[in-house]
Amino acid sequence: MAENNKKPPNPLIKNLGLWFVILLGLVVVVNVMQGPSRSGADANTLAYSDFLTKVEEGGIRSAEIRGEEIIGKTTADEEFRTFNPGDSELVNRLRAKNVRFDARPEESRGLLAQLFFNMLPFVIMIGIWIFVMRQMQNGAGRGAMGFGKSRAKLLVAKEGRVTFDDVAGIDEAREELQEIVDFLKDPARFHRLGGKIPKGALLVGPPGTGKTLLARAIAGEANVPFFNISGSDFVEMFVGVGASRVRDMFEQGKKAAPCIIFIDEIDAVGRSRGAGVGGGNDEREQTLNQLLVEMDGFDANEGIIIVAATNRPDVLDPALLRPGRFDRQVVVGRPDIEGREKILGVHMKKVPLAPDVNARTIARGTPGFSGADLANLVNEAALLAARRAKRLVSMRDFEDAKDKVLMGVERKSMVMTEDEKKMTAYHEAGHAVVSMHEAASDPIHKATIIPRGRALGMVMRLPERDQYSYHRDKMYANLSVSMGGRVAEELIFGYDKVSSGASSDISYATDLARSMVTQWGMSDKLGPLKYADNQEEVFLGHSVTRTQNVSEQTAQLIDGEVREIVTSGYNRAKQVLSDNIDQLHNLAAALLELETLSGDEIKKVLAGEPIERGSVTGTPASRPSTGVSAIPKTGRRGGFGEPAPQA
Incomplete structure (x- = not known):
C-alpha cells in the first residue's frame, strides 16, 4: 500500500535531468579529448629559434623547464611558452647569460591511468546511448525499440475510482456483472464448489450507454488493478507488433493478478477473419x-478477467464469442424512463437545482436518450443558466437545453411574414386538435411556432411510459395526427394554398403504413405475412436496406393497401377538424399570440378558458421557446414529435 501512495515522477523534471546528463557527458568528452590543461596556456608561444635569440640578447629573465616544455618570463615581464626539440646545450646557454632557471620532471601517467583516460570518451558515449534508449522504452513502450510493448494503462485506485453507486439506469447489467466482482473478492468461495473464474465479459450496446463506466465500476467494486487499452492500440503497420503487445499485456496482467483488463472498441481487432473487401489484414488477424x-489456449492465465466493449457485435469473430473466451455477453441498452430518471439524478447532484425541476418530466421527454445524452443535457442546462446569470438551474433551462439538443439553436434572426406565421400556427394547431380528439394518442406536452434548426414549428407529445410495442389503434391515431397539419392548411387556406411543410408528416405516415402492411401483418387483404426485410447492412461505409423480392401483383397490392391506410388517416383528421373548426381557430390564434403553449394551456384554449401568464407582451422571439423534433432532412412547416414504431 505504501508503494501505491508514491506520486509518479514529474515528466518535466525527468526530461530536464535527462538533458543535463547528456550535456554533462558531452562536456567531459570534450575535455578528455583536448587533454589535460597546462599552466601558462594563455601565455605567448614562442618559436624555439626566437627563444634562443632572446636568450643571446639577454631578453629572458627566468625559465622553468618541464620535460620538453619551457615556461618563463622575459625582461619585459611578459610570459612565454616554448618547447625544447632536444637541445643538449640549452642549460649551458642559460648559464652563460645568467638566466635564472629551474627544472621539474614531466608529469607522467601510469599505464592503467593512460588507458582509462583514452577509453573514457567511448565509455561515456556508450553510456549516454544506453540511457537514452532505456528512457525511450519506458512507460507505454512508444519508443523506437518498444513497438512490442503493451500500451495498457493501469488505473490507480485513488484516481477516478468508480463504483456501482455511480452507475444508474442499467440494473440488469449490474446484476450480471456482480458475480465477477464477488469472484474477485472471494475466489475461494467459488473454487470450493468447482467453479472457475469467467474468462471474459463482453459489453454490447449503443454508444454512450455506459459500457466503459460499467467496466471501471467492476474494478472499483472489487478493488483490483484495472488495465485499460483500446482495440486500435494493438494495430500497427509492422507485422507481428499487435501479437507482441497482446503477449506483453497478459504478462503485465499475470504480475498484477487478480486484475481486470478492459479492451475498448474490441471490434477494431476482433473482426471476423477473412471478411471484408479485399481479404483480411494479416497483422490484425x-x-x-x-x-x-x-x-483460452494451452497455458491458462488464472486471475485475469477480460472485459471488452463494442457496439458492433455482429462483426466479431465467432471464435471470440464461444464459451471459454467471452463467457458473458452483457447487453447495455438505452435506459427506460425509470433508468433515465436515475441517471438524471446522478448528474443533477453536481448542479444546483431550482425547486421546480422535475426529473420525472425530463425523463418522459427524453425517450431514446443514452446516459451520455442525459449528461450532455444536464450540462447544457447548466450552461444556459450560467449564461442567464442565474444561481439555480430551473426547469425552463432544462426544457430549452432539450430543445437545443434535439432541434438546434433557436433561430431568432429568421424573418417570417405574417402569412407564413399564420400558416405555421394553423398547421401546428391542426396536429394538436386531432391529437386531443384521438383517444389512443399520447398526451400533448407542448406546441410552438418558434423556428428551431430546420423546423418552423412543433407539437410534442409525451407518452406516460416507455412503449416497446404499438397497438393497431395507436398506429391509426398517429396516422390521423400526422395528417392534421396538412388538412388544417386545406380547410383554412384552400386547396391551392397548401404548402410543402407537411413533407415529413407524409413521409412518416407512409413509412408507418408500409410497415403495418409488409412487416406487422395488419392488412386484411395481404394477411399476416412478412413481405419485406428492412434490416440495414453497411457496405463500403454506406447503409443498404435489404428488401425481399415480391411479385409485381403483390407489389401493387402492397401499394394499394398503404395508400388506403394513409388515406383513412387523412379522412379521419379531416372529419375531426371539420367538426371542431372553432377549436382550430382558437388554438391557432393563441399560438400566434403566445408562440409557445404547454399541454395544460392547450386544454384550456380548447375548453374556452383564459390563459393566465405573468406577461405575454414584448418581443415574441425573446420569450422562451419549447418544442422538440428530430431534425428533418429538408426544411418543413412543422411536426408532431412522434418516433417511428420499431418492429
Missing part, C-alpha cells in the same frame, strides 16, 4: 489469433 490463445 495475427493479433486476434494471439488474443484467442491468451484467453
